Amino acid sequence: MQLLKDKIIKEGKVLSDTVLKVDSFLNHQIDPLLMKEIGEEFANRYSNEVITKVLTIESSGIAPATMLGLTIGAPVVFARKRKSLTLSGNLYSSNVHSFTKNETSEISVSKDFLSEDDNVLIIDDFLANGEAVKGLLDIAEQAGANVVGVGIVIEKGFQQGGMLLREQGVRIESLANIKSLANGQVEFFD
């Protein structure tokens, strides 16, 4: 997705060979118009599928997932990273390790909002080691839901998550796939 790649080149900050900061439009400040374009692009790539539910994880997945949901007319469910007092019992849960934050969180989705009748598209902001996507796939599997695929805003293609998931037969559509962050430069695949 050229618009997104241009934005990454213009505003992304390469903090190391593995860390790209896109806080100005995706992870802290949000560019709503770009999120709308991203939602429409996910909808285009999965236009051959009937999607009944968009599944994401708080917090940075929510904006692109909601724009996708608006485009295709499907509700969005975001997995919570910790249990609140009003989200109790009746949960699907899975453990997700974040290498960025260096911590393991339990993520949860209420059984009220995901079932064996659902055709699910999983959305997340980044794919690196694939931990978050694996947790969401695990939750969808617990629900007996069918996962049509995964939509990722920015894949770090130089890390293994995407490769391992594709080897397992998971369809992954990344809107920008990064080949390298070496020497402070963003290089994309394609």
Add this chain to the structure above:
Amino acid sequence: MQLLKDKIIKEGKVLSDTVLKVDSFLNHQIDPLLMKEIGEEFANRYSNEVITKVLTIESSGIAPATMLGLTIGAPVVFARKRKSLTLSGNLYSSNVHSFTKNETSEISVSKDFLSEDDNVLIIDDFLANGEAVKGLLDIAEQAGANVVGVGIVIEKGFQQGGMLLREQGVRIESLANIKSLANGQVEFFD
């Protein structure tokens, strides 16, 4: 906002005299079309103001804030509840106590995305004791930004946050203002 009130009556679950669960469309599952209508309603109510930035807090504020940002063409910044490794230094911070979760979090916004040049509209999903809004007002004040007002999806008008903030001269627009949750029934003001 009648559409929202109807949704609350239809899908909201009154768990106690003070707790209303709206997990089916706002806090866990998200209704994207309703969020779009909510964003447009906030834009209407503040149509007399020039807003340069929408300020909210993760996670449930993100969807309505992003739809507002899309409507008025302004970027959204969501305050983070904990520091990640890529969000460090150069921060405005404030402490927020959540009575629902019974914990105090430090919320933070990067100084890169809020300044004295900004006209800010603060958005949040719920207003009860006003703790989150007070934290966001504190952060806007640290930035020297001008706050034009606050937009709340659901105000618990039977709690004191809204009254105390309005007494301090803060403009608050709530799209649904709840008078009582007694006897398992939702009663609105107006």
